Amino acid sequence: MSEIRDSGPAIGRRNLLKASLAAGATLAAANAGLFASTGSAAADEEIPSLKGKRIAISATGTDHHFDLTAYNAQIDEVKKLGGEPIAVDAQRNDTKLVSQLQTLIAQRPDALVQLLGTLTVVDPWLKRAKDAKIPVFTIDVGTPNSLNNTTSDNWRIGSDLALQLVSDIGGAGNIVVFNGFYGVVPCAIRYDQLKAVIKYYPEVKIIEPELRDVIPNTVQDAFSQITAILNKYPEKGSIKAIWSAWDIPQLGATQALVAAGRTEISTYGVDGSPEVLQLVRDPNSPAAGNAAQQPEEIGRTAIRNVARYLAGQKLPRETYVPALIANKKNIDEVTKTLRLG
Amino acid sequence: MSADIDTLLPYETGGDIRRRIAGSLAGFALRGGSLLAFAALLVFFSVAAPFFFTLGNIGNVLGQSAILGVLAIGLTIVIIGGGANVVKGGIDLSLAANLGLSAAVYATIISAGYGDAVAVAGALATGALIGAINAAAVVVFGIVPLLATLAVMNVVAGLELVLTQNTVVSASSDLLSFLSAYGPFDIPVLAYVLTGFTAIAAAIVQFTPLGLRLYAVGAFPEAARAAGLPVKRIVAGSYIASGLCGGLAGILSVSYLSGSTTGAGEMLLPVVVTALLSVVFSRRLVPTIGGTLLSTLLVGFLTNGFQLLNISSTLVSGIQGVLILLVVAATSLQRGKGAV
Known part of the structure; x- marks a missing residue:
């Protein structure tokens, strides 16, 4: 597991550790560093277009703030990059989830992004998608069958x-x-x-x-x-x-x-x-x-990774999106830093 | 499917011939209409989403409908044998919970290191036992099926929680991989299972003396008893058959989901709706096995078609609900005309 961890981008990793272990004063300073690095990374890079691409987005459910926000962010980002999202939500029903994956695989999209799900339930179907030569991406699902997993650390x-x-x-x-x-x-x-x-x-x-x-x-x-x-x-x-x-x-x-x-x-x-x-x-x-966590950023990042991959760029195994521990002392700063306010 | 059952149906006991004719005309329109609507739906999806009408996709839908179909056929047998009155007639509310427990038993046995034979026996025995308890509650103690099977449902769901601790029990075995694989023509094996199972169930229920007795007992128990039919035994048998369907669906579900998962109870309403909808696909508006297969596929094709058309997933259940309401309303209207 440590290899996977280390292969991800090291954005503000040390800063994050310090920030979340200590409270208050150190946090603000550390976050400044953190956001400087992510901010500049995003600005520097041109995201390739998804024009003419059909991107399948399979959500396990959207009944929770995290799921719903990440799901909608993916759909918006696909549209923003000029692609066509095929978005389906299994409403936390595993039978529905497997059916929707089966149908998505048969539709042969240009890429498939799975959002969450019980590993043993979704994995055989992600493997089937991979075997059918569909590039598989995941959010919060660690599996060798996905090219890239976007997640919080x-x-x-x-x-x-x-x-x-x-x-x-x-x-x-x-x-x-x-x-x-x-x-x-x-x-x-x-x-x-x-x-x-x-x-x-x-x-x-x-x-x-x-x-x-x-x-x-x-x-x-x-x-x-x-x-x-x-x-x-x-x-x-x-x-x-x-x-x-x-x-x-x-x-x-x-x-x-x-x-x-x-x-x-x-x-x-x-x-x-x-x-x-x-x-x-x-x-x-x-x-x-x-x-x-930053579900919106996670959803957006997953789709940007799809676009990068389809444009021939190489992706890390995992892409980590920063998360911070909010407590009674630092809550104001955390919400401000993560733009959750 | 014989004419003498027809005369026993309560909605045809009304005296007024003109009303009867009007009723049967409405019935004809409904039956023809529902088949026509189904066909129109298929045509619409085929035109709107070219991928829809391909062997692979139809095979997928059949496979995806297998679990629901087997459960709904089990319920159909109970409804035929107990009469179609939703409150007092035959109903088996424990079916979805049965699926959950049977699946949990299967997955637990496999993960404990036993083979498929033991696991299949365990799952089917679980289903049959649940059916036997339902049968005893309804036939021996005379409890209204709605309440009896509701109580059994709760007990069974509780047992599943005890067995699995409300977690996912993953399982893999030769039989499970076979069932979840694709067969000839690249069609899921589950599609063949559904087709084969429906054929066997339909042969027994629609074309044997036993099936005829089942209809007789459900439609007019007093007459059936007077004719010397073992009413109690047949009704009890229908619950055990339904329980076995739950056990079989449990096995299919373990193969489909690579284990037993929580939330089987959510299947209950789709199962009930599917079995009740089956009447609109039969010639005399009675529940039939073939009708149940059609209504299962209707639900399956709807979900599939919506997904292929990229209609927002949030709309799917709403549109399905409206369609079901329309069909049920039309059926009730037709029934009402016949009975008054």
């Missing part, structure tokens, strides 16, 4: 979020973990990074059994699961934090903590959904950390 997101959590709880205490989507690669990486970090903090314990977040009804389900576990651990301090690999379970968990008056517990999640960042901004909310 989920190793970094995972370890940074875990370090933030461990540091917030003083390196000791019980944490509740949602681990329902280990089959989705980015979620698996973030979870593995959490485990890797807490391995060195033996006093941090994950409460067993781990919880399973679900789709649909994620918020309601997380709310009721957390309410149940709070009843099982009624003493203040018996649970220090709640972690989830994305931020819709975090939303439900945070609401449950507020409803039960257990706001001493902190919640952590990933994606930067606007409603969760709003909670992080609220000084009284238990939402303590959120790894804000």
